[in-house]
Amino acid sequence: MLEVRHLVKHFGGLYAVDDVSFTVKTGTITGLIGPNGAGKTTLFHTIAGGYRPDRGEVFLGPKRISGLPPHRIFQLGLVRTFQIPKPFREMTVLENLMVAAPGQLGERFWSAWVAGRRVRRQEREIRERAVQVMEFLNLGRVAQELAKNLSGGQQKLVEIGRALMSDPQCILLDEPGAGVNPSLLVEIVDRIAELNSRGITFLLIEHNMDVVMNLCDPVLVMAQGRLLLEGPPDLVRSDSRVLDAYLGGTPA
Amino acid sequence: MSGVLSYLVFFLTTAAIYSIASLGLNLQWGRTGLFNIGVSGFFAVGAYAYAILTISPLTGQPGLGWPVLAGLLGAMVAAGLFALLVGIPTLRLRDDYLAIATIGIAITVQLIATNEPELTGGTNGLFAIPQPVAGWLHGSGGVAFLILVLICVALVYLALERMIHSPWGRVLVAIREDETAASSLGKSAFSFRLQSLVIGSMAMGLSGALYAAFIKFISPQDFLPIFTFQVWAMLILGGSGSSAGALLGSLVVWAIWTLSGGLIQAALPAKLQVDSGAIQIILIGLLLMLVILFRPSGLLGRKRPAVHRSTVPSKEQA
Ligand SMILES: Nc1ncnc2c1ncn2[C@@H]1O[C@H](COP(=O)(O)OP(=O)(O)O)[C@@H](O)[C@H]1O
Numbered sequence: 001m002l003e004v005r006h007l008v009k010h011f012g013g014l015y016a017v018d019d020v021s022f023t024v025k026t027g028t029i030t031g032l033i034g035p036n037g038a039g040k041t042t043l044f045h046t047i048a049g050g051y052r053p054d055r056g057e058v059f060l061g062p063k064r065i066s067g068l069p070p071h072r073i074f075q076l077g078l079v080r081t082f083q084i085p086k087p088f089r090e091m092t093v094l095e096n097l098m099v100a101a102p103g104q105l106g107e108r109f110w111s112a113w114v115a116g117r118r119v120r121r122q123e124r125e126i127r128e129r130a131v132q133v134m135e136f137l138n139l140g141r142v143a144q145e146l147a148k149n150l151s152g153g154q155q156k157l158v159e160i161g162r163a164l165m166s167d168p169q170c171i172l173l174d175e176p177g178a179g180v181n182p183s184l185l186v187e188i189v190d191r192i193a194e195l196n197s198r199g200i201t202f203l204l205i206e207h208n209m210d211v212v213m214n215l216c217d218p219v220l221v222m223a224q225g226r227l228l229l230e231g232p233p234d235l236v237r238s239d240s241r242v243l244d245a246y247l248g249g250t251p252a
Numbered sequence: 253m254s255g256v257l258s259y260l261v262f263f264l265t266t267a268a269i270y271s272i273a274s275l276g277l278n279l280q281w282g283r284t285g286l287f288n289i290g291v292s293g294f295f296a297v298g299a300y301a302y303a304i305l306t307i308s309p310l311t312g313q314p315g316l317g318w319p320v321l322a323g324l325l326g327a328m329v330a331a332g333l334f335a336l337l338v339g340i341p342t343l344r345l346r347d348d349y350l351a352i353a354t355i356g357i358a359i360t361v362q363l364i365a366t367n368e369p370e371l372t373g374g375t376n377g378l379f380a381i382p383q384p385v386a387g388w389l390h391g392s393g394g395v396a397f398l399i400l401v402l403i404c405v406a407l408v409y410l411a412l413e414r415m416i417h418s419p420w421g422r423v424l425v426a427i428r429e430d431e432t433a434a435s436s437l438g439k440s441a442f443s444f445r446l447q448s449l450v451i452g453s454m455a456m457g458l459s460g461a462l463y464a465a466f467i468k469f470i471s472p473q474d475f476l477p478i479f480t481f482q483v484w485a486m487l488i489l490g491g492s493g494s495s496a497g498a499l500l501g502s503l504v505v506w507a508i509w510t511l512s513g514g515l516i517q518a519a520l521p522a523k524l525q526v527d528s529g530a531i532q533i534i535l536i537g538l539l540l541m542l543v544i545l546f547r548p549s550g551l552l553g554r555k556r557p558a559v560h561r562s563t564v565p566s567k568e569q570a
């Protein structure tokens with residue numbers, strides 16, 4: 001599904017992503033863990049087109065996506081969420097979701113005149129879809145609320161909701177559980193599992209080890225920009241190198 | 253017609269011409285977050301394009317003698333082309349580049365207007381600019397032209413509102429709110445921002461064309477940066493993001509501008525009258541500060557959601 005080959009992204013002398021290679025297999029929920037500053041978010045950003053890789057390549061299926069701008073990568077079926085939620089603050093939750101639908105006829109400025117009826121019909125379909133997604137994520141109650149008025153946890157859900165408005169092949173989730181209260185977290189975990197059973201592949205950054213152990217297989221471990229190891233969750237948990245990395249020890 | 257009445261017609265025509273420019277700025281800044289501080293440049297391009305296209309060559313000036321309607325459309329196209337020229341190199345870069353480029357183009361246009369007499373009449377300007385509907389409603393002293401301008405305001409207002417409240421307009425707001433998130437959801441921020449810049453600038457061009465047709469004489473002095481300040485004041489006061497606010501703001505700011513100008517002429521000694529422009533700017537600036545402090549969304553600003561209520565489901569559905 002997603003293949004990363006020798007990816008490098010550095011900021012001056014700081015190699016935030018340093019020659020990272022891995023494959024996310026279709027249908028998996030692949031976990032990505034590692035201490036703060038390991039380069040996980042930068043890796044996501046580089047995969048999704050936010051940064052141009054300094055070296056290396058990324059493939060989505062057979063298609064090389066490295067070097068493409070973010071909106072093209074989205075159109076090819078890869079969606080990402082942000083560690084710090086980026087809602088459209090002055091838009092309602094419903095609008096946040098509706099704007100995320102792909103292939104909208106009404107996004108051509110002239111279609112307000114030449115295709116009014118088709119645009120309205122598509123708007124109805126998109127709205128129905130948004131309402132479904134909001135129900136799925138328990139956001140129905142706040143549909144008309146401006147996104148800026150939501151709690152951090154709800155904003156995380158809006159991020160996920162926007163990602164679900166398209167039919168992505170692959171979703172990159174950056175710490176969906178951070179700052180979310182425990183009951184909401186259970187909900188998010190359920191939703192991810194359910195979406196995965198519907199065929200969406202996930203790559204998931206998460207610090208909550210319960211979530212990772214329950215949800216993810218395999219798990220990738222990053223430290224200091226490098227991929228430390230990859231394996232099933234049990235193995236990763238018991239590997240001494242992982243513990244060292246979290247305790248700040250330099251990997252050998 | 254009585255003096256008061258004809259003055260009122262003059263006042264309303266000017267305010268209406270301004271309001272078309274502030275409707276354009278509302279699309280750019282209010283809806284898309286584009287920091288265009290060269291409004292006077294696009295206004296000037298529209299004015300000169302209209303003048304050059306419509307002035308009769310028989311006047312001995314650089315004119316093509318086109319019909320006035322073609323002149324109005326040509327002015328919009330010319331301003332749109334200038335917006336492309338400014339937008340293509342800058343809209344992929346950080347926000348401040350657009351600001352620098354727009355103010356640059358405003359100054360450049362003024363320099364060209366001053367220094368290319370073959371094209372623009374230079375400092376002498378262009379005169380005998382044809383006015384649409386001149387002579388209609390005989391003896392009404394400009395009421396016919398006022399009606400034409402008001403029709404233009406209505407058309408621009410309706411056209412922009414329709415686009416603002418379409419899925420296209422929704423993407424603009426998303427880009428304004430968070431460009432990174434919008435890009436990661438498949439929207440080409442560059443393309444949408446360019447469209448918004450061009451369409452908004454076309455409104456400014458139309459505004460300039462109507463100004464040229466109204467005054468019938470233009471020179472570089474008409475296109476000072478103060479115009480940009482006035483249009484911004486109108487938008488901020490009326491309520492950035494709201495087309496109705498842009499209209500109301502134009503009326504209010506232009507009323508204050510004219511009234512204070514009149515008062516200064518009447519009340520202040522001649523020595524201070526030289527600075528009347530500065531006093532007006534200070535007055536509008538103070539008003540803006542009050543608005544920003546006590547009513548930051550302006551008179552009619554950003555209360556509405558980005559898309560019409562009618563397209564969102566009711567509470568029960570959601
Ligand atoms: N835009 C940036 N400019 C400079 N350094 C950055 C930038 N973004 C991240 N970094 C640095 O890169 C390293 C990796 O950061 P990040 O990818 O956010 O790690 P993680 O998500 O694993 O916590 C950190 O040392 C961070 O300070």
Ligand SMILES: [Mg+2]
Binds near residue numbers: 040
């Ligand atoms: Mg991170």
